[in-house]
Amino acid sequence: MFVAIARFPEVPFDREAEFRAWFAWSNGQLRGIDGLRGRRLLRAEDGSYTALVEHENADTFAAMHTTAVASRVHARLAGVLDHEPAATKYEVVVDLARSGSCCGSRDGHPGQGSRDEVSAGVSDGGLVDLQSPTIGR
Numbered sequence: 001m002f003v004a005i006a007r008f009p010e011v012p013f014d015r016e017a018e019f020r021a022w023f024a025w026s027n028g029q030l031r032g033i034d035g036l037r038g039r040r041l042l043r044a045e046d047g048s049y050t051a052l053v054e055h056e057n058a059d060t061f062a063a064m065h066t067t068a069v070a071s072r073v074h075a076r077l078a079g080v081l082d083h084e085p086a087a088t089k090y091e092v093v094v095d096l097a098r099s100g101s102c103c104g105s106r107d108g109h110p111g112q113g114s115r116d117e118v119s120a121g122v123s124d125g126g127l128v129d130l131q132s133p134t135i136g137r
Contacts, residue, residue, distance in 0.1 A: 001054060002054070002055040002060070002090070002091055003055075004051075004055070004087045005051070005052055005090070006050065006053065006087040006088075007085055007087075008049040008085045009085070011081065018080050019080050019081065022077060025076070026039075026077075027039055029069050030069060030070070033070075035057065035059075035061070035064070037054040037055060037056060039052070051085065058089070058091065061089070
């Protein structure tokens with residue numbers, strides 16, 4: 001998986017509703033893009049906005065930016081903000097195991113122990129399996 005984290009420039013208070021509406025509209029426009037797995041708008045405590053964009057790989061992310069749809073999305077953003085977002089791109093190297101909880105507990109959070117009691121195994125593919133620890137066996 002490939003992730004891009006885009007930090008938006010400061011959004012003026014009087015343009016916040018328009019900015020959020022643009023993001024929702026752009027999600028609808030980009031929904032059918034090959035390889036796009038997720039796109040979320042995040043707001044920090046300080047009021048700044050960041051987009052979390054998930055793709056199958058770097059190639060599908062790059063291909064998205066060559067489409068007419070992406071051009072329309074960026075053109076419309078230019079009417080809302082004065083500057084483009086700054087993106088940092090990442091290749092996912094370890095992912096959360098499909099355990100049903102954030103900490104790997106089989107039963108969710110009831111009765112979870114301390115962090116020192118959790119051990120994790122790593123598969124041949126580099127994925128962490130929190131349900132079948134191999135460390136200490």
